[in-house]
Amino acid sequence: xxxxxxxEPSDRSEEQVSGAKVIAQALKTQGVEYMFGIVxxxxxxxxxxxxxxxxxxxxxxxxxxxxxxxxxIGYLTGxxxxxxxxxxERNQETMGAFQxxxxxxxxxxxxxxxxxxxxxxxxxxxxxxxxRSSIYGxxxxxxxxxxxxxxNLLVNVNSVKYTECCMSPPxxxxxxxxxxxxxxxxxxxxxxxxxxxxxxxxARAEENIRKLVEQCKLPFLPTPMGKGVVPDNHPNCVxxxxxxxxxxxxxxxxxxxxxNWILHFGLPPRYRPDVKFIQVDICAExxxxxVRPAVTLLGDINAVTKQLLxxxxxxxxxxxxxxxxxxxxxxxxxxxxxxxxxxxxxxSLPMNYYTVFYHVQEQLPRDCFIVSExxxxxxxxxxxxxxxxxxxxxxxxxxGTMGVGLGFAIAAAVLAKDxxxxxxxxxxxxxxxxxxxxxxLETICRYNLPIIILVVNNNGIYQxxxxxxxxxxxxxxxxxxxxxxxxxLPNSHYEQVMIAFGGxxxxxxxxxxxxxxxxxxxxxxxxxxxxxxxxxxxxxRKAQDFHWLTRSKM
Numbered sequence: 175x176x177x178x179x180x181x182e183p184s185d186r187s188e189e190q191v192s193g194a195k196v197i198a199q200a201l202k203t204q205g206v207e208y209m210f211g212i213v214x215x216x217x218x219x220x221x222x223x224x225x226x227x228x229x230x231x232x233x234x235x236x237x238x239x240x241x242x243x244x245x246x247i248g249y250l251t252g253x254x255x256x257x258x259x260x261x262x263e264r265n266q267e268t269m270g271a272f273q274x275x276x277x278x279x280x281x282x283x284x285x286x287x288x289x290x291x292x293x294x295x296x297x298x299x300x301x302x303x304x305x306r307s308s309i310y311g312x313x314x315x316x317x318x319x320x321x322x323x324x325x326n327l328l329v330n331v332n333s334v335k336y337t338e339c340c341m342s343p344p345x346x347x348x349x350x351x352x353x354x355x356x357x358x359x360x361x362x363x364x365x366x367x368x369x370x371x372x373x374x375x376x377a378r379a380e381e382n383i384r385k386l387v388e389q390c391k392l393p394f395l396p397t398p399m400g401k402g403v404v405p406d407n408h409p410n411c412v413x414x415x416x417x418x419x420x421x422x423x424x425x426x427x428x429x430x431x432x433x434n435w436i437l438h439f440g441l442p443p444r445y446r447p448d449v450k451f452i453q454v455d456i457c458a459e460x461x462x463x464x465v466r467p468a469v470t471l472l473g474d475i476n477a478v479t480k481q482l483l484x485x486x487x488x489x490x491x492x493x494x495x496x497x498x499x500x501x502x503x504x505x506x507x508x509x510x511x512x513x514x515x516x517x518x519x520x521x522s523l524p525m526n527y528y529t530v531f532y533h534v535q536e537q538l539p540r541d542c543f544i545v546s547e548x549x550x551x552x553x554x555x556x557x558x559x560x561x562x563x564x565x566x567x568x569x570x571x572x573x574g575t576m577g578v579g580l581g582f583a584i585a586a587a588v589l590a591k592d593x594x595x596x597x598x599x600x601x602x603x604x605x606x607x608x609x610x611x612x613x614x615l616e617t618i619c620r621y622n623l624p625i626i627i628l629v630v631n632n633n634g635i636y637q638x639x640x641x642x643x644x645x646x647x648x649x650x651x652x653x654x655x656x657x658x659x660x661x662x663l664p665n666s667h668y669e670q671v672m673i674a675f676g677g678x679x680x681x682x683x684x685x686x687x688x689x690x691x692x693x694x695x696x697x698x699x700x701x702x703x704x705x706x707x708x709x710x711x712x713x714x715r716k717a718q719d720f721h722w723l724t725r726s727k728m
Contacts, residue, residue, distance in 0.1 A: 217320070289304070366425045370394055537696060634662050
């Protein structure tokens with residue numbers, strides 16, 4: 175027979191690929207390294223496919239904690255949160271399908287981008303747009319909805335075209351006249367203050383911000399997650415005089431910090447009525463919120479800070495280090511630190527918050543991640559526990575959401591284990607906050623993550639009762655009637671939960687026991703640990719110049 179002029183079809187032309195594998199490859203192409211989740215119908219195969227491509231999958235015990243972990247690792251790596259959710263099959267829509275819900279529409283309220291691919295072939299382009307949307311401009315979460323029938327549906331491999339990894343976000347700079355005006359306002363300030371926000375940490379602006387602080391001799395105040403952009407022990411840090419600095423500054427430069435509730439909206443009596451704000455932000459819609467700024471600088475925090483430095487290079491200027499303003503701030507810092515030290519040195523038992531945190535601070539490694547959540551636990555811990563490196567503090571943030579702690583700690587620990595072996599994660603939890611995601615201890619032990627959890631246990635939400643008071647209270651009446659809503663069961667042994675999963679647990683009641691357990695946990699890098707620290711149930715913060723934003727009478 176004569177030779178055929180037609181080639182045999184190649185195996186590749188007939189090869190098929192599942193939707194799950196297309197999703198995994200699209201994520202890999204966009205630089206996704208970590209996936210956190212809980213598998214189940216219909217997304218199980220996606221997790222398997224991701225692992226086959228080298229994406230690290232961390233199986234969590236609660237979907238909330240999985241999202242918290244993913245958001246934290248996005249913040250730490252600069253690749254924000256992408257949520258992938260399984261949904262009902264296309265041919266069952268409107269029929270009351272399993273877990274049928276308008277997920278795309280619902281997620282549009284809370285995300286920068288929300289979409290459902292129309293076909294398996296469009297999945298790569300949708301995922302590329304989701305990733306790009308999440309990192310461009312102000313970073314934020316994006317959602318991609320996957321119909322259940324897509325996961326195992328097969329298509330010809332040649333019909334799928336993978337979209338090249340999106341480019342890094344463009345770096346925008348502020349208008350030159352605005353930068354000059356900002357420099358002029360700073361030069362004419364009598365009582366200046368820099369506020370370093372989470373946006374500055376995310377923008378990796380630490381080098382230029384530190385130059386600005388030191389070159390111009392300016393006092394600075396970090397927001398909770400702005401801690402460490404310039405080290406907390408820097409001589410120009412006025413964190414110990416926060417209220418005084420905010421209340422009397424006449425010019426405030428906001429570097430990636432929003433005038434929301436954390437900064438008291440920029441309004442009197444927490445600020446001077448005539449204070450001049452210089453607002454530096456990546457998001458135009460944020461400029462002018464709550465207070466009309468004297469100058470707005472729209473752009474990347476790092477790039478804009480560099481522009482300011484260039485102005486001060488042209489016309490050198492320093493704020494006088496011996497000014498009356500510096501004297502006022504230093505005096506207030508000294509008195510506040512003395513008050514905290516007095517509380518920390520108290521010998522009475524049970525311990526108070528300050529005693530606990532001062533002992534913890536003495537032993538913390540300088541390069542550790544500090545994760546924190548709770549009410550007094552987070553607020554007081556923030557003032558005592560020091561951060562020396564940027565993006566090494568994770569806490570409840572703008573939304574004040576309880577339950578973030580263990581998810582955040584898992585994210586930091588996974589990253590530390592990959593990139594900085596030996597680095598520790600210290601997760602400081604109030605006992606109430608710990609209850610939101612305590613089952614993630616199993617996750618921590620399953621992956622043997624380098625986490626030390628400190629549960630600061632006061633037997634309640636804000637405040638609790640000791641064992642004798644509790645027993646007397648519930649002896650004659652039902653606890654649902656007489657137990658205050660803020661109470662938790664006294665002396666709960668949370669450390670036993672860690673022990674049950676194979677980690678190490680410690681129950682401590684004295685400073686000596688706390689010191690010993692900390693030494694042991696820091697020395698042992700083979701297992702995660704939990705130290706359950708009993709404190710005075712009625713312990714609270716030192717006297718504050720201003721009440722917190724709520725008007726609770728309790």
